[in-house]
Amino acid sequence: MADPSKEWGVYFSRTHQRPYFRSSVTNESLWEAPPQLSREQIASLPGAELLTGGKPAPKVPSQSSEKISASHLLIKHRGSRRPSSWKESHVTRTTEEAYEILAGHYRELVPGSTGPSDEGASVPNPKPDRALFEQLALVHSDCSSHAQAGALGSFGRGAMQKPFEDAAFALQPGEMTSKIVSTDSGLHLIYRTA
Structure with a gap:
């Protein structure tokens, strides 16, 4: 069976101003950690720093305010x-x-x-x-x-x-x-x- 931690990542919702989990396989989005992941797996996910108060990537600065x-x-x-x-x-x-x-x-x-x-x-x-x-x-x-x-x-x-x-x-x-x-x-x- 494939390692479930390979399919999940942590992203930041600018609308709700909070992190969420998203599966790259099913495109499922969850506010809470997927139950099949251990604490260690969650900590190693791409974007996991967002769960501990890390800042989301800044918005791409615009060349102008167009x-x-x-x-x-x-x-x-x-x-x-x-x-x-x-x-x-x-x-x-x-x-x-x-x-x-x-x-x-x-x-x-x-x-x-x-x-x-x-x-x-x-x-x-x-x-x-x-x-x-x-x-x-x-x-x-x-x-x-x-x-x-x-x-x-x-x-x-x-x-x-x-x-x-x-x-x-x-x-x-x-x-x-x-x-x-x-x-x-x-x-x-x-x-x-x-």
Whole structure:
């Protein structure tokens, strides 16, 4: 049997201002230590210093105080950090199924396209109809921001997961990502609003 201490790490929730445990295998997050770990194993986990009052890694300093605003359409899958949403208490779809759902929304937003571009392709970011994007997010997004038509408000660097941040900051206002963006939360289409 594999050593359970190899799959767990300690992370810091900036929202709740406290450490938590996360499995790299199941993406399960726990506020309390996993019961199968001994004190010695817990002390040796990556990030264990956070449990004894160690400080989380500082936020990446911004080159500027630039803030942007964006909306997104999130489709979760069973490998998502929290595989549940306002629509489903337990998301069971695969990453591939989530991708196909989001690709369908992309085709609806960008008429005439065959879908989002591949990872290696360099394709201009489309400028879809904002009202249609907001309507799709309102109905289909697995994020609680669906209630605000996917709007996340304004944010600076260091506030979002790195792949999301990089994609959002690369957009101009009115543009949507030409690729589907993958984060620990799931798969996203991102629309920069300002």
